[in-house]
Amino acid sequence: MIGRGSRRFGLGVLVGVLLGFAFALVGASPAAAHATLASTDPPQNQVLASAPDQITLTFTEAVRPVPARIKVIGPDRSVVNGGSPTSNGTKLVIPLGRDAGKGTYLVTFRVISADSHPIGGSFVFHVGAPSIDPPQEGEAAVTKADPAVVWALGAVRYLGYVGLVLLIGPMLFLARLWPARLSRRVPAKLVATGLGLLAFSTVAEMYLQGPYTAGTGLFGADADAIMNALGGSYGTTHTVRLGVLAAIAVLLRPFVRPQGPSTIDLAVVSFFAVVGLGTWPLSGHAGVSPAPAVSLVADAAHLASMGVWLGGLVVLVAVLLPKANARELGAILPVWSNWAMMSVIVLSLTGVAQAIIEVASFGPLFDTRYGRLVLAKVALLALVLVVAYFSRRLVLAPARKALVGAGGPADDDEELDEPPVKPLRRSILAELAITGVVLAVAAALVQTPPARSAADAPPEPYSVTLSTDLYRVRMELDPARTGGNSMHLYAYNPNGEPQTVVEWTVTATPADGSIDALDIPLLPVTADHAVAEPTFPTAGDWDIKITLRLSDIDQATVTQRVRIGD
Incomplete structure (x- = not known):
């Protein structure tokens, strides 16, 4: 033939x-990715003095909003959107209707990209300080297909x-x-x-x-x-x-x-x-x-x-x-x-x-x-x-x-x-x-x-709240990948109120024991908030050990295993 x-x-x-x-x-x-979230205003995990009038999301290509799936949940778990979201090319603007007070605000979104795919996600920002029990994605009814x-x-x-x-x-x-x-x-x-x-x-x-x-x-x-x-x-x-x-x-x-x-x-x-x-x-x-x-x-x-x-x-x-x-x-x-x-x-x-x-x-x-x-x-x-x-x-x-x-x-x-x-x-x-x-x-x-x-696509930050009899501590790690990272620690008393910390100590150890524990230097920003810039040399499971000293005699340690990506 x-x-x-x-x-x-x-x-x-x-x-x-x-x-x-x-x-x-x-x-x-x-190649440059399309239909991904490039930046937000306020930025992810930003701590603000007061709630903004609007939230702006910038994508890498033009998008159209799915209005029913775009919500802002305040610290009191109420929806605080102030009107219909609008898009102008690559920017999505979500107006806020009211100030829901101090704490964590959860922004959830769903848009349609130029290639007809739905793109969804969420991020948080804080007013005053993060909530000890922040709103979760499920409360905003954000669903995948x-x-x-x-x-x-x-x-x-x-x-x-x-x-x-x-x-x-x-x-x-x-x-x-x-x-x-x-x-x-x-x-x-x-x-x-x-x-x-x-x-x-x-x-x-x-x-x-x-x-x-x-x-x-x-x-x-x-x-x-x-x-x-x-x-x-x-x-x-x-x-x-x-x-x-x-x-x-x-x-x-x-x-x-x-x-x-x-x-x-x-x-x-x-x-x-x-x-x-x-x-x-x-x-x-x-x-x-x-x-x-x-x-x-x-x-x-x-x-x-x-x-x-x-x-x-x-x-x-x-x-x-x-x-x-x-x-x-x-x-x-x-x-x-x-x-x-x-x-x-x-x-x-x-x-x-x-x-x-x-x-x-x-x-x-x-x-x-x-x-x-x-x-x-x-x-x-x-x-x-x-x-x-x-x-x-x-x-x-x-x-x-x-x-x-x-x-x-x-x-x-x-x-x-x-x-x-x-x-x-x-x-x-x-x-x-x-x-x-x-x-x-x-x-x-x-x-x-x-x-x-x-x-x-930008990686999702890692966050967790850990508890002891003396305190509760919220850890946020972004982007939870090898190389440089940003770490935020927020301390609360058992009732959820800000807790003054005298001394912060954090170490990171690979779960397989391939290297010794790494000391992570912290910089106290306020009495209940500290930041660090840890570097993880390898991917895999890492044990993060956090010790907070509240007084000369009150001290407790918590450990959390975190998956570090490539």
């Missing part, structure tokens, strides 16, 4: 792609990919490679099924984006939440996609006629196909990548090549192998072989381009969910290419030998060798089964923030 030179060329391209991927990741520096909603979105996106495969492959065969002897009814039904799946997937995604961004259950989002979710490029691109599907449905008739479509028919359908394929990258990661033009073209070409390859396999196994005769298959398969080889090359090249842009370096490839999904997709694709290689070997023999007995009539006066049609059909089915899993991984990738964002 593919000559030895072609096989060597294809193998060389794939090896070159893998080597290029490796060298690019080695030499790449992490409901697992049922996430699963449903992945499922409908998977159906959309299946629909794309059933639309592109059969239409291409009907346009350029369909035998005149065979009925066009079955491939036309495949195309109609693909259109239906794509339309259902598009409408379902538009609905599910509401509860996904609002953080509600499947049926918990109201009309305002759904309209808010569709207010950006996500709603526009999905609406355009529905229009494209409607246009293709109207233009489908020439493809089912015995003579096939005309050149004008093909040109018009190709135009709508390009527009439709562009709606996927424009509604996702590619639209806001560091190299948007490259990402948009690569993503659209990736989808198109997937549709040609997998859709062609479906047509072969469902219609042509059972029904076409040896002469027809002898003409079809060499052409299809070239299409398949070019599709695989484009699929590999564009996949590498996407991975380099979204992962950027080797670290996030292993340390983030997005990177691990990319590795899983690469491994599955490598497996399916091995199966595809053996599929092609089955048809390297002359067409008569390879394809007679495929289900259609052969010339009676020709003596033909026993064909390997059954092994070929099994091999193609194996390709389709594995690529079905690849599509599931691809659907999960769409819902996962890119590795460059996850890797560059």
